Amino acid sequence: MPPPDVLVVGDANPDLLLTGDAxxxxxxxxxxxxxxxxxxxxxxxxxxxxxxxxxxxxxxxxTVGDDLYGGFVRDALAERGVDTRWLRTDPEGATGLSVVxxxxxxxxxxxxxxxxxxxxxxxDHDLVTRVRHLHSASFFLLPRLAPHLPEAFARxxxxxATTSVDTNWDPTRRWAGLDALLGVTDVLLPNAAELRALTxxxxxxxxxxxxxxxxxxxxxxxxxxxxxxxxxxxxxVRVAAPTTAVVDTTGAGDSFDAGFISGLLEGLSxxxxxLRAVRCGSLSTRAVGGTASQAARADLEDRFRDxxxx
Numbered sequence: 001m002p003p004p005d006v007l008v009v010g011d012a013n014p015d016l017l018l019t020g021d022a023x024x025x026x027x028x029x030x031x032x033x034x035x036x037x038x039x040x041x042x043x044x045x046x047x048x049x050x051x052x053x054x055x056x057x058x059x060x061x062x063t064v065g066d067d068l069y070g071g072f073v074r075d076a077l078a079e080r081g082v083d084t085r086w087l088r089t090d091p092e093g094a095t096g097l098s099v100v101x102x103x104x105x106x107x108x109x110x111x112x113x114x115x116x117x118x119x120x121x122x123x124d125h126d127l128v129t130r131v132r133h134l135h136s137a138s139f140f141l142l143p144r145l146a147p148h149l150p151e152a153f154a155r156x157x158x159x160x161a162t163t164s165v166d167t168n169w170d171p172t173r174r175w176a177g178l179d180a181l182l183g184v185t186d187v188l189l190p191n192a193a194e195l196r197a198l199t200x201x202x203x204x205x206x207x208x209x210x211x212x213x214x215x216x217x218x219x220x221x222x223x224x225x226x227x228x229x230x231x232x233x234x235x236x237v238r239v240a241a242p243t244t245a246v247v248d249t250t251g252a253g254d255s256f257d258a259g260f261i262s263g264l265l266e267g268l269s270x271x272x273x274x275l276r277a278v279r280c281g282s283l284s285t286r287a288v289g290g291t292a293s294q295a296a297r298a299d300l301e302d303r304f305r306d307x308x309x310x
Contacts, residue, residue: 003127003131004057004058004059004083004131005056005058005133005265006051006056006058006059006131006132006133006134006135006261007059007061007127007128007131007133007135008044008048008059008060008061008135008136008137009044009062009122009123009134009135009137009149009152010042010043010044010047010060010061010136010138010142011043011045011062011096011118011137011141012045012060012062012064012073012077012096012115013041013073013095013096013097013098013110013113014038014040014041014069014072014097015038015039015040015041015042015097015098015099015250015290016036016037016038016100017035017036017038017039017100017102017248017288018035018036018099018100018101018102019034019036019037019248019288020033020034020035020103021103022034022101022103023103024101035288037289038072039288039289039290039291039292040072040073040076040077040080040289040290040291041098041100041250041251041289041290042062042073042096042098042115042137042138043253043257044060044062044135044138045060045062045073046251046254046255046258046290046291047135047137047166047254047255047257047258047261048060048077048082048258049077049082049258049294050254050255050257050258050259050280050284050291050294050295051258051261051262052080052081052082053080053081053258053291053294053295054258054262054280054295054296054297054300055296055297056258056265057083058081058082059082059084059085059086059127059131060077060082060083060084060087061086061087061088061122061123061124062086062087062118063087063088063089063093063114063115063117063118063122064087064089064095064114065089065090065091065093065094065095065113066089066090066091067094067095069094069095069096069097070089070114073087073095074087074089076291080291086122086124086127088118090114093113094114095113096110096112096113096114096116097110097113098110102248102249106250110141110171115141116141116142116144117144118142118145119144119148120144122145123148123152125152125155128152128155128156129155129156129158129161130159131156131161132162132265133161133162133163133164133264133265134152134153134156134161134162134163134164135164135165135166135257135261136149136153136163136165136166136181137166137168137254137257138167139165139167139168139178139181140167140168140171140172140175146177146181147177149181150181150183150184153181153184157184157186162187162264163184163185163186163187164185164186164187164188164189164257164261164264165178165182165185165188166188166189166190166253167188167190167194167198168194169193169194173197175197175198175200178198179214182211182214182216183216186216186217186264187217187218187260188211188216188218188219189219189221189256190218190220191220191222191223191253192204192220192221192222192223195211195218195220198211199211204220204228205230208220208228208230208236209230209233211230212230212231212233217229217230217231217270218230218231219256219260219270219273219274219277221252221277221281223249224241225240225241226239226240226241226278227239227274227277227278227281229270229271229273231270237270237274239271239274239275240278241278241281241282242278242282244282244283244285244286246285246286247285247293248285248287248288248289250288250289251284251289252282252284252285252290254284254290255280255281255284255290255295256277256278256280257277258280258294259273259278259279259280259281259295260273260274260276260277262276263276263277279295279300280294280295280300283295283300
């Protein structure tokens with residue numbers, strides 16, 4: 001069986017998504033929500049599903065437990081066309097779980113479980129030299145794996161692959177240890193809060209150029225405003241988000257990542273990659289959860305046929 005085009009290394013877990021205009025209250029106060037959905041979560045898993053949905057052969061290297069949630073994750077990935085040959089099962093660990101409270105904005109409570117215990121054993125050193133692209137998701141949730149990623153990225157690039165990183169949020173708020181990885185990364189895919197925290201700079205342009213100085217481009221997920229790309233010392237490229245009836249923003253940034261990576265693999269320009277990324281992120285908000293309404297190729301061609309140029 002041929003290797004996948006893309007290997008995503010990161011996290012995979014269920015999300016328990018609670019929606020409604022409700023804020024939890026302590027003191028044994030019961031608060032009602034409008035809906036509760038158990039959906040596939042984890043940045044790595046959602047990116048992998050987004051790429052598969054776009055027709056890109058994609059594998060996920062992650063760890064789940066030998067439990068109900070682990071089976072749920074494995075089945076959901078396989079149903080969406082993701083190659084699970086490198087999805088490891090830890091017989092002694094519990095699969096991670098996130099509880100997401102969506103009240104316009106989102107609050108997330110995560111039990112790391114097998115996400116935190118994931119180590120270098122998920123990295124197939126032969127595979128990283130055979131894929132066309134290597135992507136790292138949720139860097140700060142993977143303390144055992146993170147120190148080994150720079151070497152894997154370097155090996156992939158030496159073999160001709162492109163690389164990308166989406167760190168996601170750092171629960172410890174330390175935002176440390178990333179410079180070595182960015183030095184072997186082609187594009188960083190943060191949101192605005194993450195980019196500011198990673199660089200310690202409040203001005204987004206200054207923050208992005210600090211990363212650019214490391215040799216790494218920045219494709220910023222800017223929510224309803226769309227996206228911004230810094231790839232040269234010149235002006236940043238901006239793409240506005242299309243008008244979309246938003247149901248749930250969970251995983252929109254991960255679908256943005258999938259769109260950008262798929263463009264890279266097709267040899268599109270940076271601006272074209274950004275346009276696809278913004279489109280994929282926007283389309284993913286049409287349904288509850290991170291994977292239910294991810295873009296297919298037909299969606300990109302038809303839904304945005306008359307979209308204005310960036």
